[in-house]
Amino acid sequence: MRICVIGTGYVGLVTGAVFADLGNDVYCVDVDAEKVSRLSKGIMPIYEPGLEEMVKRNLTEGRICFHTDVGEYVRRADIIFICVGTPSKNEGETDLSQVESAAKDIGKNINGYKVVVNKSTVPVGTGDLVRRIINENEKTRVEFDVVSNPEFLREGSAIADALNPDRIVIGAPSKNVAMKLIELYATLGAPMYITDVVSAELIKYASNSYLATKISFINAIADLCELAGANITDVARAVGADKRIGKEFLFAGLGYGGSCFPKDIASLEHTARKLGYEFGLLRSVMHINDIRAHKLVSKVDNRFKTLEGHSFAVLGLSFKPNTDDLREAKSLEIIETLVGKGAKVKAYDPVAMEKAREIFPHVDYVESPYDAAEGASALILVTEWREFLSLDMERLKKIMKSPVIFDGRNIYDMEKLKGLGFEYHGMGRH
Ligand SMILES: NC(=O)c1ccc[n+]([C@@H]2O[C@H](COP(=O)([O-])OP(=O)(O)OC[C@H]3O[C@@H](n4cnc5c(N)ncnc54)[C@H](O)[C@@H]3O)[C@@H](O)[C@H]2O)c1
Structure with missing residues (x-):
């Protein structure tokens, strides 16, 4: 398949490299001209085990290329992945300006049926927003579909995660549309969860928020251990031995950081508030982590x-x-x-x-x-x-x-x- 990946950060670059390695023609586009120029020479903007070798191999074999001209490669592609950043604004609200700008570029250049995939982590309703922006910018009426396919890779093991995901989530408007992505991912042999767009958008936030809750919970227990004279390592090990709980993410310490958990938890809390649900649990999770x-x-x-x-x-x-x-x-x-x-x-x-x-x-x-x-x-x-x-x-x-x-x-x-x-x-x- 001909795939255009918009945004060559952690997610876009790894996604592009893996799809190229699976035999697709991948066009990676980014607004950052210097990044694009370095990537074209095989110079990575980030450290990620296995990434450089994979990108270089696919550059040499002509399955991946890097460009700044979004329009040209939107026109060439069958499937377009939006992998741009979605940072936090005030009050936890997600800043969707990069997604909006990518959607505008797609709208201006769409020239035939395409599947547009939101791989960026975006709040519920962004699928509709992307569809609206494309519609507002297209020159003539063109058929397209918007799909949500959230990414679960972890930095530090991104290539391995992308090649062996625990699950692939596809939120599509119909089974036919979902089939396009099912075909693309089929060779990975991972379990696939097919649902509607809004549910897929929520799955990503619910997953990250649950993991963050586990971390903050064990950190709160660690603080209690200090007051009670107990040892969190022993406590967490025995608590995690219960299969219903599991031992992962039960390590007390300095808490979570990174580009995803802090903003995603804040975003879900913001979405909940907008929808009229008081998610006090998430506010506590954030507070415990902040200190x-x-x-x-x-x-x-x-x-x-x-x-x-x-x-x-x-x-x-x-x-x-x-x-x-x-x-x-x-x-x-x-x-x-x-x-x-x-x-x-x-x-x-x-x-x-x-x-x-x-x-x-x-x-x-x-x-x-x-x-x-x-x-x-x-x-x-x-x-x-x-x-x-x-x-x-x-x-x-x-x-x-x-x-x-x-x-x-x-x-x-x-x-x-x-x-x-x-x-x-x-x-x-x-
Ligand atoms: N980093 C992770 O571990 C991870 C894991 C899962 C999901 N995510 C989600 O994936 C998304 C991307 O995250 P990331 O860490 O890869 O971000 P990043 O900031 O590393 O990369 C984003 C890239 O998009 C480019 N860009 C911005 N606007 C553009 C536009 N209009 N057209 C073309 N390129 C544009 C930027 O120049 C940048 O290179 C976010 O929504 C994030 O929450 C990230």
């Missing part, structure tokens, strides 16, 4: 009384491991607060330091966790990159000013560290 970084800095504050003159080693900057994405990363809030209180920060991350330098140019970015720990009053673990699990703790102890660890993700063996002479502060652990 996680502050809680960790309070622990540092309580321990050192004044932070002036202290140097802290911050390990991990990206919002989660295996990505260089810093959007809504807890590291940003933590570094800003520490520096605001007069502390010095030496930071290390395997891949996100370049992007972090653009946000905090004055932080000292170093080449290894050991460089960060040299002379530090404490080590603050923010992102649970795998390499931080196997640090040489004896070596760290020797080079730190004081052997204190604030483990924002509860990744370390607390007893072992205490045995080595470290002072250990976890999130909900004693």
Whole structure:
């Protein structure tokens, strides 16, 4: 099939690469000319395991190309995927300006029957909005259908997720229209859930909100553990052993960040309010998450009384491991607060330091966790990159000013560290 993907961010680029790898002709278009030019040369704008190889292979074999001319490739395509950003506006409302602009471009250039697919995460009713905008902009009456096909890939394992999804959700106006996407996805052999457009739009928000609720729930229990003198690691492990609950997303720590959860939870709460439903549960989920970084800095504050003159080693900057994405990363809030209180920060991350330098140019970015720990009053673990699990703790102890660890993700063996002479502060652990 001839596929046009509008927007080459995390979702568009991975979607385009995977569809090309499955043998389709894929035209990726983006308004960012520099990104397009670099992608045409095989230079990735993001770090994502396996992505570069896949894009380069398909560029060489001529199945994928990158352009800025949306109109030309809309005209050539049978299926058009909208994969542009949908950030938050005030009050959690979703900013649909990128989707509207993509829909306008489609409307102006549509020249025959096409299936237009919203893959961006968009609030209920956006399918109708896209249809209206295309209708308002088309030069002559042309048949087309609008489908919702939300994306569930996770940054850090995006290619693997796109190739082996838990499920594919297709919200279409009819079975015939759904068939176009069923055919496209058939080779993946994943379960498909076919429904109407509005339900598909809601499925994405409900999924992310449920996962965020699990995270905030266990973080609230972690806070209770601290007050009660219990250990969240033991509590969560036993709670998660119940099959009805499951062990995933029950890790207490600094909470969720990234480009999706914060805005999606806020968006669903906003949609609910607009529809007349008071979603107090989601407001609590957001509140519990919003104060996680502050809680960790309070622990540092309580321990050192004044932070002036202290140097802290911050390990991990990206919002989660295996990505260089810093959007809504807890590291940003933590570094800003520490520096605001007069502390010095030496930071290390395997891949996100370049992007972090653009946000905090004055932080000292170093080449290894050991460089960060040299002379530090404490080590603050923010992102649970795998390499931080196997640090040489004896070596760290020797080079730190004081052997204190604030483990924002509860990744370390607390007893072992205490045995080595470290002072250990976890999130909900004693
Ligand atoms: N990042 C994720 O892990 C993830 C996962 C699932 C769903 N989503 C959803 O997918 C959507 C895209 O997310 P992302 O992280 O890929 O965003 P992104 O910001 O990384 O990429 C969006 C891209 O769209 C381009 N763009 C904007 N307007 C355009 C236009 N009118 N025409 C052409 N290109 C345009 C931008 O230049 C940018 O390259 C969002 O709705 C997001 O919520 C993201």
